[in-house]
Amino acid sequence: MLNEFLLGVGVVTGLNAFLALLLVLAERTLSHYGPCTLTINDEKKLVVPGGQDLLSTLKREGLFIPSACGGRGSCGLCKVTVLDGGDPLATEIPWLKPEEIARHVRLACQVRIKHDLRLQLPREWFAIRQFQATVVSIRDLTHDIKELRLRLVDPPEIEFQAGQFIQLEVPPYELTDEPVYRAYSISSPPSNRREIELEIRYVPNGLCTTWVHRHLNVGDPVTFNGPYGQFVLRPGNRPIIAIAGGSGMAPLKAIFLDMAEKGIARSARYFFGARSRRDLFLVEEMKALETRIPGFQFIPALSNPLPEDRWEGETGLITEVAARHVPDASGAEAYLCGSSFLIKAAIAMLTERGMPRERIYFDDFG
Numbered sequence: 001m002l003n004e005f006l007l008g009v010g011v012v013t014g015l016n017a018f019l020a021l022l023l024v025l026a027e028r029t030l031s032h033y034g035p036c037t038l039t040i041n042d043e044k045k046l047v048v049p050g051g052q053d054l055l056s057t058l059k060r061e062g063l064f065i066p067s068a069c070g071g072r073g074s075c076g077l078c079k080v081t082v083l084d085g086g087d088p089l090a091t092e093i094p095w096l097k098p099e100e101i102a103r104h105v106r107l108a109c110q111v112r113i114k115h116d117l118r119l120q121l122p123r124e125w126f127a128i129r130q131f132q133a134t135v136v137s138i139r140d141l142t143h144d145i146k147e148l149r150l151r152l153v154d155p156p157e158i159e160f161q162a163g164q165f166i167q168l169e170v171p172p173y174e175l176t177d178e179p180v181y182r183a184y185s186i187s188s189p190p191s192n193r194r195e196i197e198l199e200i201r202y203v204p205n206g207l208c209t210t211w212v213h214r215h216l217n218v219g220d221p222v223t224f225n226g227p228y229g230q231f232v233l234r235p236g237n238r239p240i241i242a243i244a245g246g247s248g249m250a251p252l253k254a255i256f257l258d259m260a261e262k263g264i265a266r267s268a269r270y271f272f273g274a275r276s277r278r279d280l281f282l283v284e285e286m287k288a289l290e291t292r293i294p295g296f297q298f299i300p301a302l303s304n305p306l307p308e309d310r311w312e313g314e315t316g317l318i319t320e321v322a323a324r325h326v327p328d329a330s331g332a333e334a335y336l337c338g339s340s341f342l343i344k345a346a347i348a349m350l351t352e353r354g355m356p357r358e359r360i361y362f363d364d365f366g
Contacts, residue, residue, distance in 0.1 A: 037116045048113065054080070055108035059225075063121070064128040066228040067167065068183035071109035077183075078108040081120035085111055130225045131158060131166075135218050136195070141281040144202040145247055146213060147187070149195060150222060157193040158226075160186060162233065162258035163251040163335075165363065166196070166226030170208045173215060182208035185337070185363070186227070187250035189257040201247040231335070231363040233259070238359075239295075239332040240268035243322055243346045248337035249282060251363070255335065260292040267295035269325065273318025273342070274302055277309035299325065319345040323353070330354030336362040 033050025040046065040063075048057050055071050055078050058064070069075035076095030081104055088096055092107045111117075133150040141147050152158055167181040188197035203209045216222075233240075233255050242252050252270060259266070274280040279302075286298040301314035301321040314321045319342065326332075329350050336346050343362050350360055 033114050036113050038113070039116070039118045040121055042118070050113050050115070052113055053109055054082070054106075054111040054113055054117075054119075057113060058108065062130070063125065064130070064167070064225045064228075065108050065121075065125065066183070067109060067181065069109075071181075073107060073110050075183075076107065079105050080108045080111075082106045082111055083118040083120070085117055128225060128228065129155065129158075130223065131155065133196075133222050133224065135216060135220045135222060138216065138218055141199060142279055144213075145281065146200050146202075148198040148200055148212060148216070149188075150198070150224070151195050152193075153221075158196065159193060160190050160196075160227035162186075162190055162254040163231040164227040164229045165231075165251070166198075166224045166228065168198070168208060169223040169225075170211045171223075173211060175205070175210055176207050180207050181225075183228070185229075185231075185251035185254070187253045189254050189261055191258070191261055197250075199247045199250040199253075229363050231337070231361055233264075233335075234333060234361070236333075237266060240266055241322065241326060241329060241332050241334045241350070241355075242268065242270040243273075243318060243334065243336050243338070243342070244271075245273040245318055245338040245342050246279070248339075248342070251337050252335060253282065253286070256286070256289050256293065256296065259296075260289055265294040268293065269297045269299060269322075271318050271322040271325070272298065272300045273321070273338075274300065275304050276302055276306045277311060317345070318342065319349050322346070323349050326350075326353060328353055330356075333359040334361065336360065 035047050036050040038046040038048060046061050048061065053071065055065055055067060065080065066077040067075060068077050073091045083104055085104065085106055088101060088106055089110050092110050095107060096105055131152055132154040133152050135148065136151045137149040139147040165183050165185040167183050170176060170180045170182065172178055184198045184200060186196045187199045188195065200209055200212045202213045231251055244252050249272060256270065270286065280300055283300055290296050290298060299314060299321065301316060301318050302309065302311050303317050305311035305315060332355060334350050334355060336343050347360055351357055
């Protein structure tokens with residue numbers, strides 16, 4: 001009986017392996033779709049090889065689409081309108097609203113080019129460019145966050161709005177066989193067009209963060225594209241409520257530095273959360289803005305201060321701290337940056353205090 005069982009297992013295993021081989025061979029054979037034409041905004045036509053995904057194909061053609069996850073379908077940023085492109089896949093549905101599905105919106109990373117396609121892309125994406133730069137400094141902000149300063153080489157300058165992000169290219173190295181892209185907010189103000197700063201937190205085994213923290217050195221060349229995003233200061237005089245944690249400091253630092261440089265005087269409270277004192281950074285720089293921006297207040301808090309921290313400031317989750325300071329948010333607008341947990345908690349807290357959902361701004365990196 002045991003021999004018969006083992007024989008049966010061997011037959012099933014062999015059959016599965018054979019079927020898997022057939023699927024691989026079929027994919028290789030059927031994926032050669034020949035040249036396909038992409039018509040963009042009924043104006044521009046591109047003839048591209050079929051069989052590849054739309055996101056990487058457009059990148060090779062010099063058209064860069066926002067994508068924080070590098071094309072894995074886990075951020076939902078690379079939304080494009082694909083006419084005659086078929087129905088969205090199961091991997092896309094969680095990222096698409098019903099009205100977007102009705103308008104033929106798809107995730108570019110999940111669209112396989114098998115025939116001619118008509119696309120609608122926002123005009124501002126045509127201004128996104130690829131840049132070559134050099135690392136001029138790497139500074140430890142905390143035990144797991146590094147500040148990366150890049151000097152532009154080609155082209156030598158970049159124009160962006162405070163709060164926007166770029167996509168940093170990670171070249172092939174021990175953790176990846178091919179280049180990958182990851183999104184990082186610019187932490188420096190747009191007044192310096194020749195350099196940008198990034199704040200990158202280490203994630204164990206993260207493709208980009210490992211490369212930055214363990215392999216990148218001053219003087220190394222880097223490639224990135226951008227700028228992207230709508231996480232920018234809206235015009236008006238409403239009071240500002242900003243909530244962030246960790247490397248979520250980056251875009252808000254850029255926004256408030258830009259306000260200080262331009263003399264924008266608006267009431268603003270910036271709540272920044274960290275776990276313990278060793279996770280807190282740029283406190284002096286942010287406190288200094290209180291003298292440069294009338295009505296600005298920086299409120300750091302620790303959720304789990306250690307005895308040796310000797311912390312006398314605010315404690316608790318940063319959304320709880322903000323809730324204690326903001327009993328009524330109906331007349332303000334909010335800017336959020338941090339983990340998905342922080343953003344969800346902040347949205348719930350702010351809407352409970354009367355802030356309309358449409359006045360809460362953040363970049364959702366998935």
